[in-house]
Amino acid sequence: MALYSEKVMDHFRNPRNVGVIEDADGVGEVGNAKCGDIMKMYLKIDDDVITDVKFETFGCGSAIASSSMATELIKGKPVSEARQLTNQAVVEALDGLPAHKLHCSVLAQEAIEAALTDYEQKKEKS
Amino acid sequence: MIYADNAATTKMSEGAIATMVSTINETYGNPSSLYEFGQKAKEVLENAREVVAAQIGAEPREILFTSGGSEADNQAILSAAKLGEKDGKKHIISTAFEHHAVLHTLEKLKKEGFEITLLDVHENGIVLPEEVDAAIREDTCLVTIMYANNEIGTIQPIKEIGAVCRRKKVLFHTDAVQAIGHVKIDVNEQNIDMLSASAHKFHGPKGVGFLYAKKGIRLSNLIEGGAQERGKRAGTENVPGIAATATALQEVVADIDKNREHLVPIRDKIIAGLKEIPHSALNGDAERRLPSNINFCFEGIEGESLLLLLDDKGIAASSGSACTSGSLDPSHVLLAIGRVHDVAHGSLRLSLGEDVTDEDADYIIKSVKEVVEYLRGFSPVWRNLVAGKIPFIL
Numbered sequence A: 001m002a003l004y005s006e007k008v009m010d011h012f013r014n015p016r017n018v019g020v021i022e023d024a025d026g027v028g029e030v031g032n033a034k035c036g037d038i039m040k041m042y043l044k045i046d047d048d049v050i051t052d053v054k055f056e057t058f059g060c061g062s063a064i065a066s067s068s069m070a071t072e073l074i075k076g077k078p079v080s081e082a083r084q085l086t087n088q089a090v091v092e093a094l095d096g097l098p099a100h101k102l103h104c105s106v107l108a109q110e111a112i113e114a115a116l117t118d119y120e121q122k123k124e125k126s
Numbered sequence B: 001m002i003y004a005d006n007a008a009t010t011k012m013s014e015g016a017i018a019t020m021v022s023t024i025n026e027t028y029g030n031p032s033s034l035y036e037f038g039q040k041a042k043e044v045l046e047n048a049r050e051v052v053a054a055q056i057g058a059e060p061r062e063i064l065f066t067s068g069g070s071e072a073d074n075q076a077i078l079s080a081a082k083l084g085e086k087d088g089k090k091h092i093i094s095t096a097f098e099h100h101a102v103l104h105t106l107e108k109l110k111k112e113g114f115e116i117t118l119l120d121v122h123e124n125g126i127v128l129p130e131e132v133d134a135a136i137r138e139d140t141c142l143v144t145i146m147y148a149n150n151e152i153g154t155i156q157p158i159k160e161i162g163a164v165c166r167r168k169k170v171l172f173h174t175d176a177v178q179a180i181g182h183v184k185i186d187v188n189e190q191n192i193d194m195l196s197a198s199a200h201k202f203h204g205p206k207g208v209g210f211l212y213a214k215k216g217i218r219l220s221n222l223i224e225g226g227a228q229e230r231g232k233r234a235g236t237e238n239v240p241g242i243a244a245t246a247t248a249l250q251e252v253v254a255d256i257d258k259n260r261e262h263l264v265p266i267r268d269k270i271i272a273g274l275k276e277i278p279h280s281a282l283n284g285d286a287e288r289r290l291p292s293n294i295n296f297c298f299e300g301i302e303g304e305s306l307l308l309l310l311d312d313k314g315i316a317a318s319s320g321s322a323c324t325s326g327s328l329d330p331s332h333v334l335l336a337i338g339r340v341h342d343v344a345h346g347s348l349r350l351s352l353g354e355d356v357t358d359e360d361a362d363y364i365i366k367s368v369k370e371v372v373e374y375l376r377g378f379s380p381v382w383r384n385l386v387a388g389k390i391p392f393i394l
């Protein structure tokens, strides 16, 4: 019996959208090193549509896979739709996570939310 | 495939398997039965006891077979506690980095009114005999300190600690689950009153272990029932498992020197190789450690992803990260030697098998370097460290 689903292992081994966007329109970071998980999301947004997204993650296999899957789920989507992303959707797209790893999907959802909030705050200021 | 998790469990030796199979086939009687079938099994059992006892300088009657290391730890500690309680002594000394089989038993006793002192294991993972001495009180009934740590492999000054306990007339138990078969043990010469061992850590079967208890120490039962094991552990004996345990132990003890000579240079080569990784650190004393044990922390990465990627490269290892321990905290052993959470999550334990080769060492070093570099490549923590936004710890 494998620890993770094929999907999780695929996203862990070949994470999509890894990296940094230097001139990102929104950046969100959640978690802390003390707990062993940190996720950072970078968004490029044009006309309220997410045109590019990148992530960096310090964490376990499911944290990396959850970040990767979450970026795929929001890439090319309008901001309003990305706001609706739930951790459940991330879990389902990954064909499930072990119960004690569900918090990784929550973290991914929160990282995106934080990046979107950052984008909206920046937009208000300008 | 390189199996480098021998501290978790080992492969059974061919000799142990052969003994187990022949015992299952030929000696299936119940040792408590009086007819020939039973008496043959009894003979196998008592022969195994003699062999096991001889490997640690004990007498056969001082060996009690159990279901493993955990049971032996539980029985040793609970027995000493009961003896202490009778004399109004309810203080026990141990260390912060014991196996949970010891720590959880001590926690249980704490709820029953015992006072527990957990000694510091210092940055190098070694207990000081003089600190044991200083911690012993009038009401101390037991000192229990592991022989070698299961995560960082550090070997304790057992003989010296035992001498302190003898002088102060306090019972001394050691969990030798990780040490036996790697280090020469003589219970009399090393002043040990009680000792726990587990067969699956020395190429014997899982689910078998033993407790050595010096003659005259009254053990309490964990399991009540029949009169097996001098009445101290009920239940029909696992004769095939016990016979295989004796074979495995005899083999490893005979090879201690040979294995050490083979393993130490390979261990030290891997340690030197991994030290080349920037911002990494060896956990535990570099010399006073098991010949098979390597334990590192790598800053800026998390242990579980490290293990999964090493698994993809055909290397089986373990980590003390929270994600692999199934709790929110990283390994209590790494915290006990002063590693902070941030770096304790990025730990790697390699516990080598005796068949490891020099080429394996090269492959391990190369693979770990690659994986650490890869994971750091998209770690936000590493980015912040490199950018100087947070200070390096290692």
Ligand SMILES: Cc1ncc(COP(=O)(O)O)c(C=O)c1O
Binding pocket: B007, B008, B067, B068, B069, B070, B071, B073, B099, B101, B146, B148, B149, B150, B175, B177, B178, B197, B198, B199, B200, B207, B208, B209
């Ligand atoms: C130091 C130590 N003590 C006790 C045990 C428990 O042994 P067993 O698995 O035989 O119960 C282990 C095994 O993980 C160990 O490493």
